[in-house]
Amino acid sequence: xxxxxxxxxxxxxxxxxxxxxxxxxxxxxxxxxxxxxxxxxxxxxxxxxxxxxxxxxxxxxxxxxxxxxxxxxxxxxxxxxxxxxxxxxxxxxxxxxxxxxxxxxxxxxxxxxxxxxxxxxxxxxxxxxxxxxxxxxxxxxxxxxxxxxxxxxxxxxxxxxxxxxxxxxxxxxxxxxxxxxxxxxxxxxxxxxxxxxxxxxxxxxxxxxxxxxxxxxxxxxxxxxxxxxxxxxxxxxxxxxxxxxxxxxxxxxxxxxxxxxxxxxxxxxxxxxxxxxxxxxxxxxxxxxxxxxxxxxxxxxxxxxxxxxxxxxxxxxxxxxxxxxxxxxxxxxxxxxxxxxxxxxxxxxxxxxxxxxxxxxxxxxxxxxxxxxxxxxxxxxxxxxxxxxxxxxxxxxxxxxxxxxxxxxxxxxxxxx
Amino acid sequence: xxxxxxxxxxxxxxxxxxxxxxxxxxxxxxxxxxxxxxxxxxxxxxxxxxxxxxxxxxxxxxxxxxxxxxxxxxxxxxxxxxxxxxxxxxxxxxxxxxxxxxxxxxxxxxxxxxxxxxxxxxxxxxxxxxxxxxxxxxxxxxxxxxxxxxxxxxxxxxxxxxxxxxxxxxxxxxxxxxxxxxxxxxxxxxxxxxxxxxxxxxxxxxxxxxxxxxxxxxxxxxxxxxxxxxxxxxxxxxxxxxxxx
Numbered sequence: 001x002x003x004x005x006x007x008x009x010x011x012x013x014x015x016x017x018x019x020x021x022x023x024x025x026x027x028x029x030x031x032x033x034x035x036x037x038x039x040x041x042x043x044x045x046x047x048x049x050x051x052x053x054x055x056x057x058x059x060x061x062x063x064x065x066x067x068x069x070x071x072x073x074x075x076x077x078x079x080x081x082x083x084x085x086x087x088x089x090x091x092x093x094x095x096x097x098x099x100x101x102x103x104x105x106x107x108x109x110x111x112x113x114x115x116x117x118x119x120x121x122x123x124x125x126x127x128x129x130x131x132x133x134x135x136x137x138x139x140x141x142x143x144x145x146x147x148x149x150x151x152x153x154x155x156x157x158x159x160x161x162x163x164x165x166x167x168x169x170x171x172x173x174x175x176x177x178x179x180x181x182x183x184x185x186x187x188x189x190x191x192x193x194x195x196x197x198x199x200x201x202x203x204x205x206x207x208x209x210x211x212x213x214x215x216x217x218x219x220x221x222x223x224x225x226x227x228x229x230x231x232x233x234x235x236x237x238x239x240x241x242x243x244x245x246x247x248x249x250x251x252x253x254x255x256x257x258x259x260x261x262x263x264x265x266x267x268x269x270x271x272x273x274x275x276x277x278x279x280x281x282x283x284x285x286x287x288x289x290x291x292x293x294x295x296x297x298x299x300x301x302x303x304x305x306x307x308x309x310x311x312x313x314x315x316x317x318x319x320x321x322x323x324x325x326x327x328x329x330x331x332x333x334x335x336x337x338x339x340x341x342x343x344x345x346x347x348x349x350x351x352x353x354x355x356x357x358x359x360x361x362x363x364x365x366x367x368x369x370x371x372x373x374x375x376x377x378x379x380x381x382x383x384x385x386x387x388x389x390x391x392x393x394x395x396x397x398x399x400x401x402x403x404x405x406x407x408x409x410x411x412x413x414x415x416x417x
Numbered sequence: 418x419x420x421x422x423x424x425x426x427x428x429x430x431x432x433x434x435x436x437x438x439x440x441x442x443x444x445x446x447x448x449x450x451x452x453x454x455x456x457x458x459x460x461x462x463x464x465x466x467x468x469x470x471x472x473x474x475x476x477x478x479x480x481x482x483x484x485x486x487x488x489x490x491x492x493x494x495x496x497x498x499x500x501x502x503x504x505x506x507x508x509x510x511x512x513x514x515x516x517x518x519x520x521x522x523x524x525x526x527x528x529x530x531x532x533x534x535x536x537x538x539x540x541x542x543x544x545x546x547x548x549x550x551x552x553x554x555x556x557x558x559x560x561x562x563x564x565x566x567x568x569x570x571x572x573x574x575x576x577x578x579x580x581x582x583x584x585x586x587x588x589x590x591x592x593x594x595x596x597x598x599x600x601x602x603x604x605x606x607x608x609x610x611x612x613x614x615x616x617x618x619x620x621x622x623x624x625x626x627x628x629x630x631x632x633x634x635x636x637x638x639x640x641x642x643x644x645x646x647x648x649x650x651x652x653x654x655x656x657x658x659x660x661x662x
Contacts, residue, residue, distance in 0.1 A: 237499055240499035240500050240518055240519070241426070241429075241499040243518070243519050244426075244432065244519040245426070245429070247519040248435075251431075251435055252435075298427075298428060299425070300426075336472065338474050338475075339425075
């Protein structure tokens with residue numbers, strides 16, 4: 001199961017990452033559909049263009065009807081946005097391919113085939129683009145219907161547009177000397193053939209959109225499940241110790257007890273919130289300060305803190321609880337085992353559009369028994385970094401100058417415009 | 418009833434103090450902030466009951482309990498812990514009871530009552546209990562009536578001599594009453610037997626020499642004595658030296 005999820009997640013990562021999105025409150029797979037709105041389009045800049053090309057290649061490999069992901073699908077229906085330039089392009093290409101097939105299968109010599117291809121292209125593009133236009137206009141309504149009805153309605157629109165196009169073509173052909181291609185007596189046959197082809201191609205295309213939507217939903221659901229599994233959790237150890245601190249303070253210092261309850265509530269609100277939520281660096285640092293305040297009450301002078309984060313951009317958007325677990329680790333593994341305590345350093349700097357945050361704690365020389373889980377927390381953060389930033393996010397950990405140091409490096413993402 | 422509190426968190430100790438004050442009939446003999454302090458205070462104050470936090474820096478609660486069980490008059494140990502993981506292990510170390518933080522007054526009363534019912538003889542039986550599977554980080558000994566705690570990583574060798582075992586460490590030597598065989602098992606891998614009566618710390622090993630009397634001896638870092646190597650254990654020692662260059 002894990003393997004499977006892992007594979008699918010990687011597939012997910014291959015798609016362009018959302019560069020900066022607002023935290024989504026809505027439940028279900030919809031969250032990712034909304035992210036899709038903000039996926040870079042080919043005209044968005046060098047990075048967006050590059051990903052657009054890569055994506056194009058993937059799709060050409062995987063399907064004969066090349067179709068990029070629908071850009072807007074927030075209504076939840078399976079019909080993509082037919083006004084989207086990429087969808088239009090795909091429709092034009094598909095229509096042209098159909099024209100080629102029909103021209104190739106027609107009798108006659110090469111010259112006749114070429115002129116036939118011209119007319120067929122004209123006709124088929126006409127039908128397909130008018131279908132796209134109608135579906136674009138009707139999409140908002142159609143997507144409100146259940147999928148089978150929306151599919152049937154779209155199918156009828158395609159047939160209707162094909163029929164209308166045939167009638168117009170016959171009308172025009174009558175006065176322009178194109179009788180050799182469209183003899184007046186074969187009007188019915190032409191209509192029947194056109195409708196049949198429109199029905200077959202229309203059904204295949206609609207089916208394709210439907211299947212594609214289902215696949216995407218599965219991938220998103222699994223990616224979401226993975227996010228949830230990776231959600232940073234506050235150690236139960238910390239929770240119960242904090243409760244104990246509160247129980248003690250309630251007698252001796254009720255005002256302080258109240259503050260601790262507030263800080264603890266804040267920590268748990270974020271820890272229990274939707275996985276994959278985004279926050280700002282400033283809010284995360286604030287949360288860390290609240291956390292350290294509680295720990296200082298517990299450990300007193302054993303816990304000393306040095307924070308050098310003045311130069312960090314507080315508005316940078318980061319996944320929630322990206323840094324706090326590192327600080328919690330530092331307290332758990334670096335300070336608690338030392339009778340004399342030690343100093344935790346939180347340092348950050350920013351440059352070249354990248355933010356680096358380091359957490360340093362003293363190295364407990366002879367680690368007492370029954371302390372583990374450090375690597376799990378690090379692996380978890382590494383995976384979340386990768387899910388959010390792709391290869392641009394890094395985490396490095398190791399002993400350095402007699403202390404243990406973990407550094408996070410990730411791109412500075414501003415709030416979505 | 419004399420009670421010793423051991424917890425590294427001041428608020429936790431404050432809460433226990435006030436709970437014990439409410440229950441009444443107890444005397445708080447002392448408060449310790451880590452395992453080492455707890456052992457030293459327990460040795461000096463001879464409490465009847467020790468409320469011992471499991472997660473403490475240095476010597477943790479479980480190891481402290483193992484040492485306390487070896488005291489002449491072992492106190493009853495009640496573990497306190499914030500998170501329930503250690504409950505089973507706590508019973509293995511023969512605690513009277515364990516309490517989950519935040520501790521309820523009623524549970525504390527029950528645990529204290531249970532501890533009071535046990536008499537010294539019953540507590541003495543705890544001594545015979547096998548030590549936990551985890552190796553100690555310190556050796557607990559008594560020198561001129563004083564409690565001495567020696568970090569295991571400062572011990573150069575153990576040498577058995579009649580009833581006692583001499584523990585030679587960086588700052589001197591003390592006598593303990595444990596069988597050399599048990600020590601060899603507990604610290605397997607870290608200490609090597611070089612003679613029927615000697616275990617040496619592998620990390621202290623400096624070299625092997627032959628004396629004028631045709632006897633092999635090892636030199637150890639930081640100590641002058643050169644323990645004798647018996648013929649039976651010579652091969653194993655040579656292999657080890659070869660491996661470490």
